[in-house]
Amino acid sequence: MFSANRVFTVTQAISRNDLLSQLADSLQADGLVKASFLEGVLAREKIYPTGIYMETHSVAIPHTEFEHVNHTGFAIAINQAGVEFHRTDEPEAVVVPEVVVMMAIAPDCEKVAIIQSLFALLAERERVNDICKMTPEAIAKVFTGAVVTS
Template sequence: MMFSADRVFIVEHAGERDELLVLLANSLRQDGLVKDSFLAGVLTREAEYPTGIDMETHSIAIPHTEYEHVNQTGFAIAINRAGVEFHRTDEPDARVKPAIVVLMAIDPGCEKVAIIQSLFGLLGSLEQVNKISQYTPEQIAKTFTDSVSTR
């Protein structure tokens, strides 16, 4: 299952970005979707190519790594109420506090561009992000399942 309520986390207490990524990556590993090397791949990539995206009215983050660390496509989601910071993709010295963080594990059979376009379509408006942020983990998983295309 690409999206699961078991991999949706409501983050209420401040922490570091890497702690949040460990939480998300471990949930994917526990479900067998990623290899043991996945977390190191995500942390290395995030340090080199940050994934915080400033969308003017709000921000999101879409961390990921290369497909060789992935067994099967899946996602882990954090509703970031704690304000954990990510460096920006377009301006790495600047930081944003993404409202929603979507950790992607994409296998080679999926179209990464289609997935990212779907995520931008779903998370592109502040109104939609605020709405999703109030959902239960089950509602969040269903919303993403209904909205994200892998082809």
């Protein structure tokens, strides 16, 4: 579900839509999502933004409905470029998430359990800082060990 091939470090200025496109393209290249996935993510992001402010840091967890998904999988961006996301709880406000985790969740997976385990992994600033310094292979391994999918 997690692969080093779908872990990116974003260092150059890029738009949020371009970042989301890069993540979605990696999921599609691995056959995990349908061609409609990116459009679904972008449409959902306008109505239900996914930037999450956690007092000491921020993360974003973009996703869309399961009808755009073939198999559960994830793509991750380490956001060193300062890409902004609108906040889930205050859509007019923005955050700069250190980590962006794009979820493609198939209907046979427990979405709530996945989100809870992502929050548990990303809740502490020091842990997020450590993740941001890891190789793509190490990041994929950490997420694989921490995220509950059933």
